[in-house]
Amino acid sequence: MAAFHVPFFCKRSLKVGGEKIDRIGGAMIETPKEAQKRYCRECLAGRIEEDCQGNTIQCPFYPYRKKEGHVPVKAHRKTCLSCMGGSYELVDGCQTEDCACHSYRFGKAPNQAHRRPSKRAVDALMNYQSIGV
Numbered sequence: 255m256a257a258f259h260v261p262f263f264c265k266r267s268l269k270v271g272g273e274k275i276d277r278i279g280g281a282m283i284e285t286p287k288e289a290q291k292r293y294c295r296e297c298l299a300g301r302i303e304e305d306c307q308g309n310t311i312q313c314p315f316y317p318y319r320k321k322e323g324h325v326p327v328k329a330h331r332k333t334c335l336s337c338m339g340g341s342y343e344l345v346d347g348c349q350t351e352d353c354a355c356h357s358y359r360f361g362k363a364p365n366q367a368h369r370r371p372s373k374r375a376v377d378a379l380m381n382y383q384s385i386g387v
Contacts, residue, residue, distance in 0.1 A: 286325040286358060290315050293333070293354035330358030 284292065294315060298306060308316030314332035318325045331345075333355050338344035345359050357364040 289354040330355045331361035334359040
């Protein structure tokens with residue numbers, strides 16, 4: 255497939271030749287629902303959906319496994335925190351890129367993360383400007 259650049263003003267990912275392309279250009283991204291379904295398939299490892307024990311282990315995806323529609327991105331963050339024993343630092347440094355939750359581990363959609371700078375970044379910039387360097 256030829257290189258394809260999606261304009262920055264596109265609000266959603268596009269399908270080009272049956273392939274999902276994010277607005278930054280080129281990388282395939284899953285929707286939160288697709289990532290949740292892939293995570294559940296991997297967790298069940300070939301067993302049927304009725305074997306899911308998500309209610310007993312308090313899986314953040316359990317309420318969304320049979321529903322159609324929106325899966326909150328924060329559910330992915332909770333799953334990552336559960337996997338890493340509640341350590342935010344380990345979640346931020348996670349290098350398991352083949353995990354379904356990896357793109358959503360910060361609690362934000364990966365194709366929208368660049369829209370707004372973090373409060374910490376804004377504070378640092380304001381502090382830098384205030385000292386007049």
